[in-house]
Amino acid sequence: MSRGPLLLALLMLGMPVQAIESGPDPVPSVMWEFYRKQWIKDDPYLFDARVRVIAPPFAEDARQVPLQIDARDVPGKVRRIIAWAELNPLPTIVDFEPGPQVLPWLAIRIRIEQATALRAAVQTDDGVWHVGSALIDAAGGGCTAPSVVRSQPDWEQRLGQVLGGRYPRDGFSRVRVHVAHPMDNGLVGGTPEFFIEQAELFDVAGHSLATLVLYPAVSENPSLSFDLRDTGPVRLRLRDNNGNQFDAALE
Amino acid sequence: MRWIVLLLAAISLPSLADLDYHLVPRQIAADTWMLEGSTENFSRSNGANIVNSAFIVTESGVVVIDSGPSLRYGQALRQAIARVTDKPVVQVLLTHHHPDHALGNQAFSDVPIGALAGTGVRLKEQGDALAENLYRLVGDWMRGTQVLLPNQVIEPGTQVFGSHPLRLLAFSGHSGADLAVFDEKTGVLFAGDLLFYQRALTTPHSPGLEVWLQDLQQLKGLPWKLLVPGHGPTANDAAPFEQMVDYLGWLDGLLHDSALQGLEMNEVLATPIPTRFAGISLTQYELTRTVSHLYPQYERDVLRRVDR
Numbered sequence: 001m002s003r004g005p006l007l008l009a010l011l012m013l014g015m016p017v018q019a020i021e022s023g024p025d026p027v028p029s030v031m032w033e034f035y036r037k038q039w040i041k042d043d044p045y046l047f048d049a050r051v052r053v054i055a056p057p058f059a060e061d062a063r064q065v066p067l068q069i070d071a072r073d074v075p076g077k078v079r080r081i082i083a084w085a086e087l088n089p090l091p092t093i094v095d096f097e098p099g100p101q102v103l104p105w106l107a108i109r110i111r112i113e114q115a116t117a118l119r120a121a122v123q124t125d126d127g128v129w130h131v132g133s134a135l136i137d138a139a140g141g142g143c144t145a146p147s148v149v150r151s152q153p154d155w156e157q158r159l160g161q162v163l164g165g166r167y168p169r170d171g172f173s174r175v176r177v178h179v180a181h182p183m184d185n186g187l188v189g190g191t192p193e194f195f196i197e198q199a200e201l202f203d204v205a206g207h208s209l210a211t212l213v214l215y216p217a218v219s220e221n222p223s224l225s226f227d228l229r230d231t232g233p234v235r236l237r238l239r240d241n242n243g244n245q246f247d248a249a250l251e
Numbered sequence: 252m253r254w255i256v257l258l259l260a261a262i263s264l265p266s267l268a269d270l271d272y273h274l275v276p277r278q279i280a281a282d283t284w285m286l287e288g289s290t291e292n293f294s295r296s297n298g299a300n301i302v303n304s305a306f307i308v309t310e311s312g313v314v315v316i317d318s319g320p321s322l323r324y325g326q327a328l329r330q331a332i333a334r335v336t337d338k339p340v341v342q343v344l345l346t347h348h349h350p351d352h353a354l355g356n357q358a359f360s361d362v363p364i365g366a367l368a369g370t371g372v373r374l375k376e377q378g379d380a381l382a383e384n385l386y387r388l389v390g391d392w393m394r395g396t397q398v399l400l401p402n403q404v405i406e407p408g409t410q411v412f413g414s415h416p417l418r419l420l421a422f423s424g425h426s427g428a429d430l431a432v433f434d435e436k437t438g439v440l441f442a443g444d445l446l447f448y449q450r451a452l453t454t455p456h457s458p459g460l461e462v463w464l465q466d467l468q469q470l471k472g473l474p475w476k477l478l479v480p481g482h483g484p485t486a487n488d489a490a491p492f493e494q495m496v497d498y499l500g501w502l503d504g505l506l507h508d509s510a511l512q513g514l515e516m517n518e519v520l521a522t523p524i525p526t527r528f529a530g531i532s533l534t535q536y537e538l539t540r541t542v543s544h545l546y547p548q549y550e551r552d553v554l555r556r557v558d559r
Contacts, residue, residue: 054517060455060543107515139384164557169504174513180555223550225515234285248557 001106003007020044020128027117027133031086032129039082040129050074051132053083053120060143062108062217067093069120069132071104076124078104084218087116089143090185092215100228102171102201102210107225110217111142111185149182149220160246162236174229175201175250178223179238185216196222196246198239254317258524270392272300272324274331276412279485280437280477282308282333283526286319286328290450290483290532291387293320293351299385301322302351305441305479307434309413315480318355318364322396327357332356332373342412344419345401346481347426348522349394349416352383356399366401367421369428371494373456375382380434405430422470424463425481426456431470438476442553445470447481448491449530451537468493478554480495502541510549 023046025032054068063136071078081104094111104122113135122130144193149155158180167174179196186193195216201209210226230236238246274283288302299320306328307314313332318325332340343359345366346352353374356364366374386393407421420435425444432441444453445466455517457463471492478486509519519542524534 006278027478041340049525055516055537056543057537060540064543064547066543068515068517074264107517109516137386161556162558163551163554165513166555176550176554178550226514247559250557 003176015155020046021049025133026188027135029086029117029133035084035086035091037085040131043123043129045121045129045131046075046121046133048130051120051122051130052135053118053132054124055118055134055136059112059138059142060135061150062112062138062140063113063145065120065136065138067105067110067192068107069096069105069122071120071122071130071132073123074124074130076095076102076126078122079125080121080123081106083108083117083118083120085110085112085118088113088217089187090148090216094215095218096210097212098210099208101229103227103229105227106212107223107224109219110137111143111219112140112217113137113143114140118161134164143185143217144187146188147182147184149180150184150191155156155180155182159210160238160244162238162246162248164236164248164250166230166250169227172227172229174224174225174227175234175236176223176225177236177250178221178250179246180221183216183218183220183222187216194240194242196238196240198237199224200237201228202235202237203230204235209234262487270298270323273296274300274324274327274334276306276331279305279479280434280439283434283437283439284308285479285485286331288351288485290480292533293385293388295388295392297326297389298387299351301482303479303481304328304355304460306335306353307341307412307415307417307437308338309334309415311413312339314412314415314417315340315343315359315452317352317364317443318343318390318412320351320354322355322357324396325358328355329416344405344417344430344432345370346430346441347428348377348381349426349444350378350385352481352546353378353401354382354385354393354396354398356401357397360399363403363405364399364401366403366482367428367430368404369423370403370426370430371404371453373427374378374398377456379418401449410434416437418473420514421465423458423464424460425452425454427458429466433473433475438474439479440470440473440475440477441479442470442475442481442491444481445452446478446480446495448478448480449484449532450482451531452495453537454541457544459529459548460499460545464499464503465495467499468491477522484511484556492528492530501525501528502538506542506546506549510546510553516546 050073052070184194199212
């Protein structure tokens with residue numbers, strides 16, 4: 001019996017996967033396959049310059065590196081954005097699920113341990129991952145440097161304080177927050193992991209607008225910015241791995 | 252086989268003999284000489300010679316202003332001085348603690364090395380990290396360089412060397428502890444890094460741009476005849492002051508307005524630099540650094556408490 005028709009049928013089932021050409025990796029990386037297996041697995045993906053991963057060419061302060069992820073030009077609805085710094089000891093930065101009212105855009109500050117590729121894998125509703133990349137140079141040491149927060153007197157009193165602002169834009173509205181938290185990543189001697197791991201945005205009716213899972217690559221005193229289609233008031237709820245909950249409201 | 256190894260070694264080893272700063276002192280006033288560094292960034296080709304150092308040959312010996320970025324530079328500076336005069340070096344004055352100005356100290360270990368008290372404190376705290384970073388940036392030029400702390404605290408006031416009364420002035424706008432030296436005999440003002448000219452100013456330890464602007468107002472009021480900036484060419488007119496005030500004002504306004512508009516750091520970095528600053532080297536590079544150093548404070552000034 002010929003196996004031709006069966007093979008053909010299997011190939012056709014696999015067509016959506018086969019039809020995606022991932023293209024060349026735009027940055028030199030020895031770790032790509034490792035992270036692809038971790039996050040993208042066998043889903044279809046492509047390296048996509050429409051996912052803009054924006055960072056300075058070098059890290060002036062490896063403990064506070066500004067990272068901006070902009071997937072607004074990716075066609076289709078963005079379901080999920082995962083970002084990581086490839087050569088970090090703790091590489092994962094954020095797992096972001098923007099709802100329909102939140103633009104696929106995020107700004108956050110991170111720690112890097114050395115010069116590295118930065119990636120943002122953006123999954124659209126069709127299941128395809130669009131991978132944006134950037135390179136950043138660094139003197140290094142951002143992940144293992146002693147906490148600046150913990151060296152300040154009375155830092156516990158300020159734990160969970162949120163500074164925020166709301167900024168009108170053309171057709172949308174920006175929410176910015178700075179949260180007082182040491183975000184201990186467990187790599188500094190004698191200090192166990194203590195970091196904010198969940199953030200969620202709600203509208204006034206209590207409907208969830210977006211969720212974020214934060215990882216210890218996020219800088220201490222985390223800084224987060226979102227762009228919302230709506231200009232109405234929002235609430236932000238943060239939770240750390242010790243069970244502390246912090247709430248903020250932005251008009 | 253062995254010849255291949257030797258050949259490879261010969262090709263790959265950088266020749267230390269090539270690491271020559273070629274320091275040539277240029278006379279800028281009576282008894283006064285300057286070694287002008289480039290306005291480039293630190294690199295393996297310039298060995299961190301991006302800085303201006305200077306010396307005054309007085310009747311009672313040579314006063315050196317800043318020792319440079321490395322042991323090798325300090326030694327070359329000392330040799331350059333010896334080609335100009337047979338008088339001994341009697342005093343080193345450090346304008347501030349930054350590595351390009353103070354890591355040549357080892358070559359002057361037999362001489363009083365004076366600095367403001369705050370400079371000594373900062374060099375002790377940050378010196379090793381600053382030196383490590385220079386090793387990373389310029390490599391072999393740094394070989395043997397270690398932090399040597401100043402051994403003399405400079406108090407503001409006038410100190411006389413031979414016929415040169417030197418007015419020693421304490422400021423803080425650039426690094427937190429900045430010494431300016433005004434030679435009352437020649438009218439030369441050694442401004443250290445309070446003054447950059449044709450080279451973008453750096454802000455890693457600045458207490459704030461408004462502090463720096465106040466320092467510049469005071470410096471400008473001195474009866475100087477020649478300005479020696481920490482980086483960039485000398486001037487006998489106020490052009491360096493005008494450029495600094497213009498640039499600092501632009502920076503301050505940019506950071507303030509950006510924070511008010513809720514811009515992210517990367518958006519601030521994407522702001523075009525005004526064309527009137529086109530002649531200043533490294534503006535984009537230094538803007539990247541300055542945003543990292545100073546923008547968080549501007550942000551905190553405009554954000555408000557929103558936790559419930």
